[in-house]
Amino acid sequence: MAASGSGPALACPAGAITGEGSTAQTNAIQQIIASYNDACANKAKIEYNATGSGAGVKNFNAGLVDFGGSDSALSTAEHATALARCKSNEAWDLPMVVGPVAFSYNLKGVSKLVLNGDVLAKIFMGQIKAWNDPAIAALNSGVTLPSTAISVFYRSDDSGTTDNVSLFLKANAPTVWTADHSKTWKGKGGEGKNGSAGVAQAVAATDGAIGYLEWSFATDNKLGIAQLDMGSGGVALNADSVGKALEAATITGTGNDLTLKLDYATKAAGAYPAILVTYEIVCSAGLDSAKTAIVKDFLTYFASDAGQNSLSGVGSAPLPASLRAKVNTSIQAIK
């Protein structure tokens, strides 16, 4: 039944489901929907409206959509509301899409750059102003750093990426990055650009620039991506290092609820912890059987090797095998 050899065995039930929520996973989920439809010859109609995580949770709990997408797992209060929505059954948070943040730079003659949370926070707070600053040099022995001034570019629009970056900075340099995490950039100095596309364009056009981007924007624009030194040398951003950071996360959800607590300052070897995880929020039971069948089948494909590996093109890293197994167990437990 599955189109590709490595794909899971799909039941391909017919019908329609709708999901709503996080914009961070839009590209990933659209990609999965398209390849699921290919594999199932368009038997089911799956829609996803990217209206933002808040709206996704709200409308899932109001029973308007069949699954929600969110940057953060349900809170205790939201879980309570979800209980009513799922006919006295729990709702589960299933981590599905992992979006790493790339710290992209444009520096003539420097093709490999290592930074850490503390230095990044100081750059973004305007405390480190030149590329040959001793703090940067200390992390990059053997690299000749120019004296070019650092131009910081950030998102001028409120965004989940900004929120995520500030979480990372706060965890790694709490004395430098004192502001709480927020969707609005709280750094000092620099220039705000509209959207990831705007930031990528500005970094690409400015020598000495640094900015944070969703991974795909950095690779699409062929920008340099700084390695992160979490204490034991630079770690490059790739599927493997992101997977290691996810393995370092603890699951705080109970039972089949897989709420993750990410450790943004993890010391795990080879981990790249500047990541964003988005969840699909589903009823563990209580949805009508036709819809449940599609939700289960769709999510099974989503969590499969074929599904997860196809996401690299849209800037997502695949879930590590250990977590994927847990997600799959949860999906199969949906009744």
Next chain:
Amino acid sequence: MADAPDATVATTTDHEAAAGSSASLATGKPVSTPNLTFATIKHGGDRTFRAGAYAAAAIVVLLVLFVGIFLAVIATPSLRHDTVNFFTSTQWNVGTDTLQFGIAGLLWTTALIAVVAMLLAVPVAVGTALLITQYVPGRVGSTIGFVIDLLAAVPSIIFGLWGLKLLGPFLGPFYDWLQHVLGWIPLFSKGVESTGNVLTASIVLAIMVLPIVSAISRDVFAQTPRDHIEAALALGATKWEMIRIAVIPYGRSGVIAASMLGLGRALGETIAVMIILSQTNTPGINVSLFAGGETFASKIANNAQEFDSPAKTGAYIAAGLVLFVLTFAVNAVSRIVADRKVS
């Protein structure tokens, strides 16, 4: 009518009786019958049309009124909870419980961009209008006019991307030179690192308002009375002198009104400015042309997707209200100028 002395008139008024009679009365009949019907239709049509026109005007006025009321209603609660001065503060923290927002920075950037855009656009627009109406033959003139009008058909997002990716980087070296030479004047002092500055936005806006100003200027210059022009020429004026003493004074108020319309457009332009202009988060206002910033419209558009609480929405809408009033004032001024008759 009753005591008509004349036979011809008698036959016409008496047409009901004569209706079925000979064809010799044909001259009277067709005139009188349609006349009667026409009169009634004219009356009804008149009334309908007048009512329609009133309704159209009322709809427009009410619409503007409702937009104003809508903005005011949504903005008021947030304005009441604003902990800083709305008009003089440059802060914008609306994500948390304590609202701190002020429009000083937005107002400066909006006004500076719009004014610089007009300074660049009006001379070019007037120049082309004079060329088209006074110098080149009609056909060539209308071709040039057509090309300029085409600028109005380009979507603003295209202008924005063009300004961001092409115009800005292209002008970069010129900006550096300008800062180097005139940097001691605050208006040319150091701003943002990229070329996403006020000046780039102004140049792009100037191009966008060019067709508006140019089209109206063309129309007023074309209406300069022939007598004025010939009188000037008869007095021995050269072409330039004729334009200076006959055409320009005649079209002056029209050009001013056109500029005001263009200014209104420049104040409200959203997407192009949002794409080009870099936001900055340094406190206070950098007055430089090379500074970044945000205009009312670009700030609202940039954040509209994340209006997640009424308080936050209200703060942005309050900024929108100021823009609304500002545009209103500009249009009112243009009205007054346009109504003032030619000297």
